[in-house]
Amino acid sequence: MTTSSASGPNSSTQTTPGGPEVSPEELDEILATTEEFVRTKVIPREQEIADGDEIPADLRQASKDLGLFGFAIPQEWGGLGLDLAQEVRLAEVLGYTSLALRSMFGTNNGIAGQVLVQFGTDEQKKTWLERIASGEVVASFALTESGAGSNPAGLRTKAVADGDDWIITGDKRYITNAPTADLFVVFARYRPADESGPGIAVFLVPADADGVTVGPKDKKMGQEGSLTAEVYFDSVRVSAAALVGGEADLGYRAAMTILARGRIHIAAVSVGQAQRALDESVDSAAISTQGGKPIGDNQLIQGMIADMATQVMAGRALVREAARAWVDETDRRISPSVAKLFCTEMLGKVADSAVQVHGGAGYMRGVAVERIYRDARLLRLYEGTSEIQRLIIGGGLVKQAKKRLS
Structure with a gap:
C-alpha cells in the first residue's frame, strides 16, 4: 500500500511493497x-x-x-503492521466491549500516530514511533477548538515563526487522552487562508514543554474511562524539527487524510458495539419471561431483533468494503464518510432497540445496553459529525458528476 505524504525535501513517502505486512494466518491469530x-x-x-x-x-x-498500542504502526517501527482492511476486523472485536478500552490506545494507532506514519520525516518517526507502538508514549491529536471541530478550516490556534523555532498559542478542547498524553500532535494556523491553501501546519509538542497545560478531565454523558480534557498552549516554543514533514502547509491535508481514515475505523468500532447490543438483546429475549413465556416468542420482539441483525450485517459489509477501497486507493473520500454515517447512525438505532427489548431493565445502570446506549451517542459526533459526512458525500458526488459531464 502506498499512502500520500508530504512533498518537501525533509519528508518521506510511506510504502509497504508486496502487499500487507500481516498474513491472513497471522491476522487470525491476532483476532x-x-x-x-x-x-x-x-x-x-x-x-x-x-x-x-x-x-x-x-x-x-x-x-x-498484546501490541494493541501499535496495531496500525508498521512493523519497521515496532507495531503489528495491520493495514486498514485488517484493522477494521480488529476494531470490530475491540468495539464489542467498553469503548474506553479502544480509546486508550486508539489515538496512538489512529488520528495521532498516523500523522507520523503517513507524513512524518524519517527523523520524527525514529524519535517517536517505536515508543508510540510500545505504549511507552501516549500520543494525542490536538485539533478540535471551540470554533473548529469537524471542519479544521476554522482553526484559531496560531503558530508564529521565530528564527528557526515556532511559537504556538491557543486552546484545544475535547482532546482524547490529553490527561495521560506524552505527545500532542498540534494543528495551528501559521498564516491566513488564501487561494494557495488554508495555512495550517502540524507540530509535535511534548506534553512537558513549557507553556503546555492540561485541564481537568471532562465529565461526559458516557464512555467512562475514556479520558478527554482541554489543552492550553501559552507561547509554547518548539524547534523546526517539530514541524511534521518539514513542510508548513501540510497540516490541513494531514488532518483531512487522517480523519478520513479514522472514520472507517470508527465505523468498524460501531459495528462491534452494535453486535454486542444485538447479542445482549437476543440473550435477554430468550430468558426474560412475560406471562410465563420468553418474550422472544413474541413476534414483535422477533421483528425488532431481525431489524437489528439486518442493520449490523449491512454495517459490517459496508465498513469492510470501505476499508478495501482505502487500501487499494480507489476511494479515500466518499466511502469513509458513507461508512461512518451509516454505521454510527445504525449503532444508535440498534442501541435504542436493545433498551426497548430489555424493557425497564434496559434503563438501569449496570446493564450493558444502558451503557451502550450512552456510549454510542458520541460516535455520531467525533471525527466528523453525521452532518459533515452528509456534506462530504453529497458534495463529492455532485462534484464527480460535474467533472464527468463537463
Whole structure:
C-alpha cells in the first residue's frame, strides 16, 4: 500500500511493497487472541471501568503486551503492521466491549500516530514511533477548538515563526487522552487562508514543554474511562524539527487524510458495539419471561431483533468494503464518510432497540445496553459529525458528476 505524504525535501513517502505486512494466518491469530482478551478479561470488568472512570493498570499493561498500542504502526517501527482492511476486523472485536478500552490506545494507532506514519520525516518517526507502538508514549491529536471541530478550516490556534523555532498559542478542547498524553500532535494556523491553501501546519509538542497545560478531565454523558480534557498552549516554543514533514502547509491535508481514515475505523468500532447490543438483546429475549413465556416468542420482539441483525450485517459489509477501497486507493473520500454515517447512525438505532427489548431493565445502570446506549451517542459526533459526512458525500458526488459531464 502506498499512502500520500508530504512533498518537501525533509519528508518521506510511506510504502509497504508486496502487499500487507500481516498474513491472513497471522491476522487470525491476532483476532483470536484479542477476542479472548476482550471476552475473558475486559467484559467481566466493564462495570469496574465505568465506576472508576479509568482503565485498570493491569488491563493497560495487558493491552501493551498484546501490541494493541501499535496495531496500525508498521512493523519497521515496532507495531503489528495491520493495514486498514485488517484493522477494521480488529476494531470490530475491540468495539464489542467498553469503548474506553479502544480509546486508550486508539489515538496512538489512529488520528495521532498516523500523522507520523503517513507524513512524518524519517527523523520524527525514529524519535517517536517505536515508543508510540510500545505504549511507552501516549500520543494525542490536538485539533478540535471551540470554533473548529469537524471542519479544521476554522482553526484559531496560531503558530508564529521565530528564527528557526515556532511559537504556538491557543486552546484545544475535547482532546482524547490529553490527561495521560506524552505527545500532542498540534494543528495551528501559521498564516491566513488564501487561494494557495488554508495555512495550517502540524507540530509535535511534548506534553512537558513549557507553556503546555492540561485541564481537568471532562465529565461526559458516557464512555467512562475514556479520558478527554482541554489543552492550553501559552507561547509554547518548539524547534523546526517539530514541524511534521518539514513542510508548513501540510497540516490541513494531514488532518483531512487522517480523519478520513479514522472514520472507517470508527465505523468498524460501531459495528462491534452494535453486535454486542444485538447479542445482549437476543440473550435477554430468550430468558426474560412475560406471562410465563420468553418474550422472544413474541413476534414483535422477533421483528425488532431481525431489524437489528439486518442493520449490523449491512454495517459490517459496508465498513469492510470501505476499508478495501482505502487500501487499494480507489476511494479515500466518499466511502469513509458513507461508512461512518451509516454505521454510527445504525449503532444508535440498534442501541435504542436493545433498551426497548430489555424493557425497564434496559434503563438501569449496570446493564450493558444502558451503557451502550450512552456510549454510542458520541460516535455520531467525533471525527466528523453525521452532518459533515452528509456534506462530504453529497458534495463529492455532485462534484464527480460535474467533472464527468463537463
